[in-house]
Amino acid sequence: MNMIRSFFAVVLSLFLVFTNSLPALAFCGFYVAKADTKLYNQASQVAIARANDRTILTMANDYQGEAKDFAMVVPVPTVLKKEQVKVANPTIMERLDAFSAPRLVEYFDANPCEPVRRYESFDLLRPAAAPAPIASNRAREKAQGVTIEAQFNVGEYDIVILSAKESGGLESWLQDNGYKIPTGAKDLLKPYIRQKLKFFVAKVNLEKFETSGFTKLRPIQIAYESPRFMLPIRLGMVNAQQAQDLIVYILSPKGRAEVANYRTVRIPSDVNIPEFVKGEFSDFYKSMFSTSYDRENRNVAFLEYAWNMGNCDPCSADPLNPDELKQAGVFWLEQPIGTNKPQSFWRGRRPMPMASNVFITRLHVRYTRDKFPEDLMFQDTNNQENFQGRYVMQHPYLNETNCDAGKQYRAGLPKRFDQEAQTLSKLTGWKIEDIRKKLPTVSLADVSWYDRFRAYVR
Amino acid sequence: MRTPIDARLYQIGFLASFLLLGFITRDWQLHIEVVLTAIAAALTTQYLCLKLKNSKNLLVPLHNGDLGGYSQFYSPMITALGLSVLLRVDHPWAMAFAATIAIISKFLLQFNQKHIFNPANFGIVCAVLFTHEAWVSPGQWGESMWYVIMFLICGGLVLKKVGRWDTTIAFLSFYFAMEAVRNVYLGWTWDVWSHRMMSGSLIMFSFFMITDPRTIPNAKPARIIWTFTIALITFILRNYFFMTTAVFFALFLAAPLTLLLDWIFKDDRFDWFNLPGAITPEIKSV
Structure with missing residues (x-):
């Protein structure tokens, strides 16, 4: 519609899709409670910085049970020494989340009777993530076939790296040491043992936690070198009754990452939706995600963001500075540019600022036991194409207008609103009647019937 | 009796449908210029290689009979479509490289008049190893x-x-x-x-x-x-x-x-014009 001048006066809203709405984190291992605490196991965030075979994996901890009950078991590809494990800055996941979250973009229609004017932009909601407390226990002994490969303390965590010969031995070791193993875990430990994976067992050292001054557990970060590029989600499904959400941020010097053994699908993006969604963007996104998830037969990974970290457009949060990138595990920043992604012999040398050899991919996987039997395998690709989950809100100009242009503009609005309503209904599964009730009303009393007709057929 | 349809035409039809299907139903980020680049590069390379090899009239059929003089372009078409379905590139040049080298491999890397590598496979492996702009997405079809x-x-x-x-x-x-x-x-x-x-x-x-x-x-x-x-x-x-x-x-x-x-293991070399059960031109002419 050429009568509508839409202006950039844009801005975004940003929201943390799951961190503040769904409790707790399962990650790719499982929690082993020391008491009959009810375990929540629904959403988790993992950052993987990877170049060649070197990996730095950060597991954010949203565990919300009793601190003293916390313990987790995660299969890892190699034995980890103390210097390969550290606690990460608690805010780093929030930064990655904020930078890559799906965004709502606003445009404002100008008064059709007046010349162009640019509007101010403003920030919308930005809720905070809500991690939680933990605790510890100690017990160490040798059970049959279980070897303690390393044992150390990092920050508030007591960590044991185990290797095992058979799952029964590992199970009894964990039980003997006071860990409550979820039923059915034993059978699932076997494949990991036979693949020669080690087990990273972490629990909280209560004294250190209390003296640390932190109220929440900080993320654990591990570094290793292995050709395996996977997340063992299967183990995390032992004590989960319902679908779990996993958000994976993959940082790579090459380009976009994808899941190699499931389809990776782009989340619907770049669509116009009614303006009332601004007040319920969080609900909108959750409904849209669920609808897409059902539509894709519940067995795909969704791509929510893929961007070179050197810039963003529009930015939902400031790009991470080099220090924050390092905190997120990016270890190749110090290296001379171009050693990681060799320059194309067609394009010649491109000037590359520091952060631009970090490409972030945000994948959102909602998984259940029946649809995701196999662990997630990833691969990084040379795909530099950007993608973002972006939803456009075009505010209409609803003040009184008397000029002809204004009348024609108003005559066109009902059709536009209806299209937006239909898009919204299709994306979220919300009832079209309910949506229509929330649409703004337009006074067309002074608009001639043929202007209305023209607007309708246009 | 009717002339049997060349199996390669079926293959071209199927590959083109898969490409379309992937684009429509499987959320592939296909770029039409990349597909066209693959086809153009493969056909051009085939043309030039044939020209260099024969240095005669290019469109003389490889065999006598009425199977058509253009049949030597079926194979590069299959290669181009196969590459478009399987290989993902960040830039059309990577696709041009893959398609070109795939066809060249047919002419250069041959033994006893039989090419050694599957052309599309050769193109994929070379593009992935040497261009840093290409990759294969094994999850692209899903597990349906x-x-x-x-x-x-x-x-x-x-x-x-x-x-x-x-x-x-x-x-x-x-x-x-x-x-x-x-x-x-x-x-x-x-x-x-x-x-x-x-x-x-x-x-x-x-x-x-x-x-x-x-x-x-x-x-x-x-x-x-x-x-x-x-x-x-x-x-x-x-x-x-x-x-x-x-x-x-x-x-x-x-x-x-x-x-x-x-x-x-000695056996007859495969020939597109002597398919098992098919009516060969020789028999037909009797």
Whole structure:
């Protein structure tokens, strides 16, 4: 519609899709409670910085049970020494989340009777993530076939790296040491043992936690070198009754990452939706995600963001500075540019600022036991194409207008609103009647019937 | 009697449909200019190579008969469409490179008038190894039963015409069996195994790439040995080197073995114009 001048006066809203709405984190291992605490196991965030075979994996901890009950078991590809494990800055996941979250973009229609004017932009909601407390226990002994490969303390965590010969031995070791193993875990430990994976067992050292001054557990970060590029989600499904959400941020010097053994699908993006969604963007996104998830037969990974970290457009949060990138595990920043992604012999040398050899991919996987039997395998690709989950809100100009242009503009609005309503209904599964009730009303009393007709057929 | 339709035309039709299907239903980020680049590069290279080879009139048919003078462009068309379906690039030049080198390999890397590498496979491996702009997305078809059935039917139609069913069956049987043994050893539930086997990309590979009659061994026992080798290399690369695109590298590595197997097991070389059960031009002219 050429009568509508839409202006950039844009801005975004940003929201943390799951961190503040769904409790707790399962990650790719499982929690082993020391008491009959009810375990929540629904959403988790993992950052993987990877170049060649070197990996730095950060597991954010949203565990919300009793601190003293916390313990987790995660299969890892190699034995980890103390210097390969550290606690990460608690805010780093929030930064990655904020930078890559799906965004709502606003445009404002100008008064059709007046010349162009640019509007101010403003920030919308930005809720905070809500991690939680933990605790510890100690017990160490040798059970049959279980070897303690390393044992150390990092920050508030007591960590044991185990290797095992058979799952029964590992199970009894964990039980003997006071860990409550979820039923059915034993059978699932076997494949990991036979693949020669080690087990990273972490629990909280209560004294250190209390003296640390932190109220929440900080993320654990591990570094290793292995050709395996996977997340063992299967183990995390032992004590989960319902679908779990996993958000994976993959940082790579090459380009976009994808899941190699499931389809990776782009989340619907770049669509116009009614303006009332601004007040319920969080609900909108959750409904849209669920609808897409059902539509894709519940067995795909969704791509929510893929961007070179050197810039963003529009930015939902400031790009991470080099220090924050390092905190997120990016270890190749110090290296001379171009050693990681060799320059194309067609394009010649491109000037590359520091952060631009970090490409972030945000994948959102909602998984259940029946649809995701196999662990997630990833691969990084040379795909530099950007993608973002972006939803456009075009505010209409609803003040009184008397000029002809204004009348024609108003005559066109009902059709536009209806299209937006239909898009919204299709994306979220919300009832079209309910949506229509929330649409703004337009006074067309002074608009001639043929202007209305023209607007309708246009 | 009617002239039989060249099996390669079926293949062109199927590959073009898969491309369209992937674009429409599987959320592929296809760029039309990349597909056109692949086709243009493959056809042009074929033309130039033929010209260099014959330096006569280009469109003289390879065989007499009424099968058409353009049939020497079927093969580069299949290569171009195969590349478009399988190879993803960040820039059309990477696709041009893959298509060009794929066709050149047919003319340069040949022994006893038989090219050594499957052209599309050769193009994929070279593009992935040398351009830093190309990759393969093994998860692109997902693990849906419907796609498996579709590949089975379409692939079956082509294979029936060229008589190379044994290759696909042998490869899948060997590979499925190896993965099954591993599954039992590791103690995974069977849905892990079936999820791995149901991969649309794997099935498509076994129907449309491994079966190229011009690059696989001529004799049946040789083909069985050859597919076993590919299955074994795939299994090792995937499970011990964690390569997500293991099948393509396995086929690439096993390709030269064809020469040895053809030498040991003597049989007639495959000819598109002498298909089993088809009416050959000679017979027809009688």
